[in-house]
Amino acid sequence: MRFLTAGESHGPKLTVIIEGIPSNMALTSDMINKEMFKRQGGYGRGRRMQIEKDTVVITSGVRHGVTLGSPITIEVNNDDHKHWLKIMGVEVTEDMTPDRRKITKPRPGHADLIGGMKYRHRDLRNVLERSSARETAARVAVGAVCKVLLNALGIEIYSRVIEIGGARDTGNYNLSEIKSKNDQNDVRCIDVKVAQKMRDKIDEAKSNGDSIGGEVQVIAEGVPAGLGSYVHYDRKLDGKIAQSVISINAFKAVSFGVGNDMKHLPGSKVQDPIGYDSAIGFNRISNNLGGFEGGMTNGMPIIVNAVMKPIPTLYKPLQSVDIVTKEVYQASIERSDSCAVPAASVVCEHAVAFELTKEILNEFQSNDLNQLKENIARHNQFILEY
Ligand SMILES: Cc1cc2nc3c(=O)[nH]c(=O)nc-3n(C[C@H](O)[C@H](O)[C@H](O)COP(=O)(O)O)c2cc1C
Numbered sequence: 001m002r003f004l005t006a007g008e009s010h011g012p013k014l015t016v017i018i019e020g021i022p023s024n025m026a027l028t029s030d031m032i033n034k035e036m037f038k039r040q041g042g043y044g045r046g047r048r049m050q051i052e053k054d055t056v057v058i059t060s061g062v063r064h065g066v067t068l069g070s071p072i073t074i075e076v077n078n079d080d081h082k083h084w085l086k087i088m089g090v091e092v093t094e095d096m097t098p099d100r101r102k103i104t105k106p107r108p109g110h111a112d113l114i115g116g117m118k119y120r121h122r123d124l125r126n127v128l129e130r131s132s133a134r135e136t137a138a139r140v141a142v143g144a145v146c147k148v149l150l151n152a153l154g155i156e157i158y159s160r161v162i163e164i165g166g167a168r169d170t171g172n173y174n175l176s177e178i179k180s181k182n183d184q185n186d187v188r189c190i191d192v193k194v195a196q197k198m199r200d201k202i203d204e205a206k207s208n209g210d211s212i213g214g215e216v217q218v219i220a221e222g223v224p225a226g227l228g229s230y231v232h233y234d235r236k237l238d239g240k241i242a243q244s245v246i247s248i249n250a251f252k253a254v255s256f257g258v259g260n261d262m263k264h265l266p267g268s269k270v271q272d273p274i275g276y277d278s279a280i281g282f283n284r285i286s287n288n289l290g291g292f293e294g295g296m297t298n299g300m301p302i303i304v305n306a307v308m309k310p311i312p313t314l315y316k317p318l319q320s321v322d323i324v325t326k327e328v329y330q331a332s333i334e335r336s337d338s339c340a341v342p343a344a345s346v347v348c349e350h351a352v353a354f355e356l357t358k359e360i361l362n363e364f365q366s367n368d369l370n371q372l373k374e375n376i377a378r379h380n381q382f383i384l385e386y
């Protein structure tokens with residue numbers, strides 16, 4: 001299974017092609033839109049999100065609401081394509097007009113400068129249009145299709161925000177609690193008191209012309225044991241998930257289970273003791289390692305934590321240097337998110353959903369959904385009786 005995304009942030013649309021989804025799976029645009037909607041929300045987002053109304057159009061691979069097994073194409077319009085220049089006070093009719101919107105001032109923390117050097121662009125808009133996190137809308141569309149498949153296999157995946165700007169939700173929640181509450185508020189934080197602190201932190205950063213980052217968590221339940229492999233570095237599934245998460249704009253760290261706390265805990269508080277029960281077979285007494293041993297799923301819930309850096313574009317000017325004049329200037333901006341951690345938690349969830357789906361289809365190769373279910377059921381029975 002694989003996918004490709006294409007599209008510029010202010011171009012007409014984003015396009016996704018997903019290949020390898022089995023046939024005979026119910027799939028409608030509404031199932032995808034429900035996830036797209038979650039990514040668009042979140043406290044701290046800028047004006048762009050008031051313009052976009054991310055909804056998808058499926059143009060191939062689905063007929064009468066059921067997958068065909070052929071490539072699925074999904075399109076997401078950029079509503080801002082039509083009028084974003086006008087909103088910024090520039091009266092032109094055509095987007096991306098080369099000279100009017102030429103950018104020669106690279107923004108620190110963005111791909112602008114090094115991307116311009118690498119692709120030999122003198123207009124840095126040619127870089128930022130694709131390096132923008134607008135692309136994450138396409139990745140959520142992919143993950144949403146994957147989530148439909150995972151749910152059909154009895155696997156559930158969800159995410160929450162753990163920390164924003166130092167306001168941390170330290171609660172220990174059981175999984176059903178997270179599941180029922182993860183979408184309850186605009187910062188996607190379970191503890192409502194901490195959620196308010198997070199909003200305050202975002203407001204504070206915004207009024208200082210600054211931005212703010214944080215940490216998110218993705219949890220997947222019901223994942224079969226034995227996905228991934230210890231036999232070679234590039235077959236370890238925790239490694240694949242880490243790569244996928246770090247590839248999301250602004251994500252800088254990934255950990256599993258108790259995560260960074262591992263660095264100061266003794267081994268006896270980190271490894272998960274093994275138990276046995278004839279009804280469920282081998283299991284782990286705790287889940288400090290977040291469901292992975294030796295690069296393989298061990299049947300426990302998968303817990304992925306990921307840190308997002310503060311948004312690089314700041315209302316408070318940061319020093320940069322014009323690539324034409326070579327003059328130092330203070331970068332100023334027209335609009336930006338102050339914090340996108342809640343939205344990014346949704347992106348992370350969908351990135352992990354893709355990696356799990358890909359691994360499942362790799363392990364239990366099947367063309368049709370029922371065939372896939374049978375293959376997994378056989379595997380799970382073997383694991384139970386081991
Ligand atoms: C959902 C989401 C929204 C984002 N919104 C903005 C934004 O409004 N302004 C900005 O400067 N960066 C934003 N970013 C982050 C930049 O896209 C990212 O920092 C930049 O492309 C450089 O990539 P890097 O941080 O991974 O090195 C956003 C990231 C995500 C995941």
Ligand SMILES: C=C(O[C@@H]1CC(C(=O)O)=C[C@@H](OP(=O)(O)O)[C@H]1O)C(=O)O
Nearest residue numbers: 048049131132133134137249335336337
């Ligand atoms: C468009 C999205 O996020 C954008 C990501 C982004 C960036 O630099 O990454 C910058 C902003 O876009 P603009 O420059 O048009 O204001 C965000 O709104 C989105 O999430 O759909």
